[in-house]
Amino acid sequence: MTIWEQQGLGEKKFFNGDEIGMTDLAFGWIAFWLEAMEEAAGVQVLEVNSFPRLQAWIKNFKEVPVIKENHPDKSRLLGYMKERREVHVKPATS
Secondary structure (H helix, E strand, O other): OHHHHHHHHOOOOEOOEOOOOHHHHHHOHHHHHHHHHHHHHOOOOOOOOOOHHHHHHHHHHHHOHHHHHHOOOHHHHHHHHHHHHHHHOOOOOO
């Protein structure tokens, strides 16, 4: 992710600068799926102090009006992630 931090975002609001572009749209799933994955698994993948530019990009991306109006439903996404986790993480049997 450091390449994203240093080379991709730098001091820019979005990958393309001040305007949302194709790269932002291509990586936009991260803004929503990552949060649901973290909550479903009970772990934090991106620490704010470690990836401040990526965290700022996620916040900026979510605030773009067309994205904000069409983002996936958080509760449904979280439910899906929890179901996937149950399928892939089976409890140990004794």
